[in-house]
Amino acid sequence: MGLLSLWLGLLPAIPDNLVFCGMQTRIQPEAKAALQAYIVKLYEHPPTLQAIVARAETLLPYIEEALAYIGVPEDLKYLAIQESRLNPYAVSRSGAVGYWQFKDYTAREMGLVINDTLDERKHLFRSSAAAALYLLRQYNRHRNWLFAIIAYYEGGTGAIPYLDSAYIGKAEVCLKATTHWYALRALAHKLVFESLIKRRVYALRPIAYQGPAKPAWQIARQHDLSPDSFLLLNPWLLKPILPTSRPITYYVPVDTFPDTLPQEPLKGLFAPAAVPLAFASVPAGFQYSGQADTVSAPSVSPAPPPQRPAPRPPLPPTAAAYLPLLKEPYLHQEWEYPPPPLTPILRRWNPFYKGGAPVLIVPPSRAHIHIVQHGETPAQIARHYRRPLKKLLAFNHLQNPDTTLPRGLRFYLREARPYDERPILYQW
Numbered sequence: 001m002g003l004l005s006l007w008l009g010l011l012p013a014i015p016d017n018l019v020f021c022g023m024q025t026r027i028q029p030e031a032k033a034a035l036q037a038y039i040v041k042l043y044e045h046p047p048t049l050q051a052i053v054a055r056a057e058t059l060l061p062y063i064e065e066a067l068a069y070i071g072v073p074e075d076l077k078y079l080a081i082q083e084s085r086l087n088p089y090a091v092s093r094s095g096a097v098g099y100w101q102f103k104d105y106t107a108r109e110m111g112l113v114i115n116d117t118l119d120e121r122k123h124l125f126r127s128s129a130a131a132a133l134y135l136l137r138q139y140n141r142h143r144n145w146l147f148a149i150i151a152y153y154e155g156g157t158g159a160i161p162y163l164d165s166a167y168i169g170k171a172e173v174c175l176k177a178t179t180h181w182y183a184l185r186a187l188a189h190k191l192v193f194e195s196l197i198k199r200r201v202y203a204l205r206p207i208a209y210q211g212p213a214k215p216a217w218q219i220a221r222q223h224d225l226s227p228d229s230f231l232l233l234n235p236w237l238l239k240p241i242l243p244t245s246r247p248i249t250y251y252v253p254v255d256t257f258p259d260t261l262p263q264e265p266l267k268g269l270f271a272p273a274a275v276p277l278a279f280a281s282v283p284a285g286f287q288y289s290g291q292a293d294t295v296s297a298p299s300v301s302p303a304p305p306p307q308r309p310a311p312r313p314p315l316p317p318t319a320a321a322y323l324p325l326l327k328e329p330y331l332h333q334e335w336e337y338p339p340p341p342l343t344p345i346l347r348r349w350n351p352f353y354k355g356g357a358p359v360l361i362v363p364p365s366r367a368h369i370h371i372v373q374h375g376e377t378p379a380q381i382a383r384h385y386r387r388p389l390k391k392l393l394a395f396n397h398l399q400n401p402d403t404t405l406p407r408g409l410r411f412y413l414r415e416a417r418p419y420d421e422r423p424i425l426y427q428w
Contacts, residue, residue, distance in 0.1 A: 010043065011039055011040065011043060012039065012195050014036060014039075014191065015027070020075055020145075020146070020187055021073035021075045021076065021145035021146070022073050022171065023146065023171050024171065024172040025146075025174075025175060025187070026172070026174045026175065027174075027175045028174065028177070030176060031175035031176055031177060031179055034177070035184055035187060038184060039188050039191060039192055042188065042189070042192050049192075052086065052193075053193065053196045055086045055087075056081060056193060057197055057200060058201045058203045058204070059086050059124060060080075060086075060197065060200070061200050061202060062128070062206075063080055063124065065263070066126075066132055066264070069129065069132075069267050070132035070133055070136060071132075072132045072135055072136050075190055076131075076132070076145075076149075078193060079100070079131070079149065079152065079189075080128065080131070081189050081193060082186055083096075083099070083100055084099050084100070086099060088124075097119065097122065098121030098123075098127050099121070099124065099127050099128065099131075100128065100131040102121045102127065102130065102131070107120070107121050107127075107130060110130035110133050110134050111130055111133070111269070112127065112130050113246065115243075116238065116239070117237070117241065118239075118243055118248070119238055122236040123249075124204075126236075126249075129267075134152065135149070135152055137156075138156055138159070142159065142168065143168045143169040143170075144167055144168055144169070144173060146175075146179075147162075147163050147168070149182065150162050150182060150183050153180070153182040154182075159180075162180040175187070200261075201257065202254065202257055202258050202261050202262060204233070204251040204252070204254065205251065205262045206249045206251055206263075206265060207251075207265070208265040209247065209249070209250060211242075211244070213241055213244050214241065215242075216230050216234075216237065216240040216241060217230075217240065219250065223252045225406070226403040226404045226405065227240060228399070228400065228403050228405070229403075229405065229406040230252070232406070232409075233250075233252065234250050237250075246269070247266055333362070334362050335360055335369070335371060336361045337357075337358040339356065339358065339359040342359065346360075349362075349364055350373075351384060352375070352376050352384075353373060354373055357371070357373055357407075358371050358426070364384060364386070365385075367413055370385065370410075370411040371408065371409075371426055372405045372409040374407050376404070376405050377402050377404055377405065378396070378400075378402075378403065378405065379401040379402055381411060382401075385413055387413055389401055392412075395413070395416045396411055396412055397416075408426040
């Protein structure tokens with residue numbers, strides 16, 4: 001009972017009132033019970049929760065950039081966690097794909113390109129910008145961000161039975177027992193992850209490319225990456241070639257963590273639509289005009305917008321090592337970080353060790369996961385662990401046995417990496 005009480009004490013409190021998507025949100029007791037159940041569900045498997053937080057610290061800054069560019073509330077970023085756990089390879093039973101779980105026809109309608117070479121539903125910025133445009137469309141239809149969230153799941157017409165007409169066009173909403181479960185889960189994700197995400201890590205640098213079709217290995221070589229590493233960072237490429245269909249942005253690792261987010265260079269491909277503004281999204285001091293889709297100026301000077309807190313500086317890579325995800329027990333049992341003193345037997349088990357990295361603490365014959373050190377190739381790993389090279393390549397969705405793997409890559413030794421699992425690069 002004591003452990004249960006301690007675990008329950010970790011759960012975020014559910015307030016009676018809070019601000020969600022810029023709206024004053026009241027929560028009735030029946031809705032609180034439903035929110036509590038969703039929050040408990042998110043905390044059921046702490047390693048998975050920690051893995052999502054680790055991904056969010058790296059990926060959410062790029063999603064926030066897209067949402068801010070289109071002009072929608074930042075709180076909508078939690079929908080990406082709700083939809084896919086920030087996994088670009090996620091595919092639903094209905095065929096929805098990517099970070100925001102777009103279906104083919106909706107993605108194309110929002111300006112994403114899907115063909116045999118690329119699928120922009122898996123592109124971090126472009127899928128986020130498309131999701132923001134879709135949510136903005138639903139907001140201007142239903143005049144409330146919570147109703148826009150419901151419409152993201154049900155569709156614009158399908159959401160109508162779940163809307164409360166008392167809050168259409170207002171900067172407030174009340175959550176009740178009858179509120180759509182998808183909207184309640186969105187708020188539950190905000191309550192959980194807003195408190196858990198402590199930092200921002202700007203680990204990726206977007207680079208624009210427009211030109212003739214170019215093999216991925218040539219781009220990778222320009223940035224001292226292996227082709228496989230480049231494709232791991234750019235899951236939207238379905239073939240190892242940069243297409244000519246339109247300008248694209250690809251991602252490469254930063255050399256050193258910058259203090260500010262590297263900006264998306266091709267934002268103009270997703271120009272914010274000239275849509276009417278509504279009450280919940282107008283600047284401070286303006287009022288929504290019910291007679292027309294316009295914004296009327298205030299009688300007094302508008303108040304300055306609230307200053308957002310300065311972004312938290314990213315921690316140095318040596319401050320923490322994230323070793324989470326699906327096989328957390330394996331990692332705790334097989335790898336140790338911070339590294340222990342290397343005895344002769346540990347040196348034999350870690351022939352690629354360069355210092356400061358996680359250390360394998362069990363015989364290689366018992367290991368399930370390998371954490372790539374500096375300069376390793378699949379062929380070297382196969383020899384060390386005495387595992388069939390062809391199987392290891394298949395397990396990790398690789399082709400070239402001599403490719404230099406990125407440092408920190410989670411490398412599977414006994415089973416295939418799930419297709420819906422984003423490749424993990426641990427930091428230390």
